Amino acid sequence: MKKIIKNILLGSIIIAAGSCTKKIEYNAERIFVTTDNALIKINYLSAYVNNPGVQLSINSQRVSGLITGRTPFPGGGYNTNGSNFPDYLAVAPGTNTLSIAIPKKNTNVDSVVLFTTSITLASNKNYTVHVTDTLTNTKALSIEDNLTLPDGNTCKYRFVNMMPNAPFVDLYYNTTLLATKIPYLGSSAYFSYPVQTVAGTWSIRETGTLPTSTAMATYSSLSTSTNQRVYTAFASGYKGATAANTKPYISFLLNQ
Numbered sequence: 001m002k003k004i005i006k007n008i009l010l011g012s013i014i015i016a017a018g019s020c021t022k023k024i025e026y027n028a029e030r031i032f033v034t035t036d037n038a039l040i041k042i043n044y045l046s047a048y049v050n051n052p053g054v055q056l057s058i059n060s061q062r063v064s065g066l067i068t069g070r071t072p073f074p075g076g077g078y079n080t081n082g083s084n085f086p087d088y089l090a091v092a093p094g095t096n097t098l099s100i101a102i103p104k105k106n107t108n109v110d111s112v113v114l115f116t117t118s119i120t121l122a123s124n125k126n127y128t129v130h131v132t133d134t135l136t137n138t139k140a141l142s143i144e145d146n147l148t149l150p151d152g153n154t155c156k157y158r159f160v161n162m163m164p165n166a167p168f169v170d171l172y173y174n175t176t177l178l179a180t181k182i183p184y185l186g187s188s189a190y191f192s193y194p195v196q197t198v199a200g201t202w203s204i205r206e207t208g209t210l211p212t213s214t215a216m217a218t219y220s221s222l223s224t225s226t227n228q229r230v231y232t233a234f235a236s237g238y239k240g241a242t243a244a245n246t247k248p249y250i251s252f253l254l255n256q
Contacts, residue, residue: 038121039088041145042098043072043130043253045162045236046114046138051245054114057099058091062108069245070236072128077231077253079219086230086254093123098140100131114138128232128253132162132185139164141185147256149228150192159188160234163248166216168207169235171250174200179233181207196225204235204250217248230256 042056046069053066056073064073068081074089076082096119101110115138121127126145133139141160150156159179161169171179171188179188199222203215216239224231232255237248 036093036123037090038093038123039126040091040096040119040121041072041075041088041126041128041253041255043128043162043232043234044100045070045130045132045234046100046134047132047237047241047246048134049243049246052102054100055103055108055110057101057110058089059097060099063089066103070249070251072253075254077251078221078223079249079251080253082253084223084254086256088126091121093121095120098129100138115140126255128255130160130162130234132236133164137164139185141187143187145230145232145255146190147230149230149256151228153195153227154192155195155225155228156190156192156230158190158232160232161186162234162236163216163239166206166235166239166248169216170205170207170209171233171235172203172205172211172215175211177211193225195227196222198222199225202233202250204248206239217250219250219252224252229254 044067051068053068055062055066056064067073070080071082072080075085075087098119099116100114102112103109104111117140119129119142126147127142128145130141159171159182161182161184167184168181170177182188199220201218201220203218205215231252233252235250238246241247
């Protein structure tokens with residue numbers, strides 16, 4: 001049986017108390033992933049105005065350091081606040097409880113639990129749980145990821161709409177419409193697109209608006225067009241917002 005070694009960095013935080021500084025370290029653990037495991041990535045997109053640092057826990061066990069909005073964990077992507085690795089967490093299959101909380105000051109103990117949800121995972125499968133909106137409106141979308149590589153000289157994408165006040169969203173690459181009428185908390189089918197040698201512009205628009213209209217958000221990077229990569233493009237934030245923590249974004253997390 002093939003074993004995949006994954007290093008999960010749980011992070012570290014610095015706690016200041018008076019004139020002394022104490023460092024608490026969360027050490028990386030080596031986990032041998034077998035078909036008995038399920039693999040999960042949490043895409044934390046709750047767009048709070050003050051953007052507090054939160055910690056993620058699975059089955060009451062903390063698995064992250066402090067992260068902020070628009071952060072896929074443990075692996076990140078592009079135009080996010082996370083890393084740029086396609087990592088997943090290994091967890092037991094079956095029903096698992098995910099919670100997101102603001103910790104008590106100078107501790108890693110939950111103080112304000114912002115969201116809790118149950119997710120059902122199958123062994124030997126990869127999932128992303130996308131979390132969006134705030135307070136009692138917080139929602140989660142759990143979807144299985146297909147990590148089968150696309151053909152050579154192409155990339156594979158799926159588009160997810162996580163904008164609470166945008167009922168339907170379209171995804172464009174330059175003027176090419178790649179996914180249309182994706183509902184809030186919905187996702188497109190996977191699609192492939194040729195690898196690019198010059199960075200084009202990704203954009204999101206409300207369904208029904210012209211491709212020449214002003215986009216809600218744009219992003220340009222050749223890192224979103226790497227040969228045989230598997231990406232999830234996602235729309236986040238709130239239509240009409242202008243503050244950095246709440247405005248719309250088109251971003252990409254790495255699945256493979």
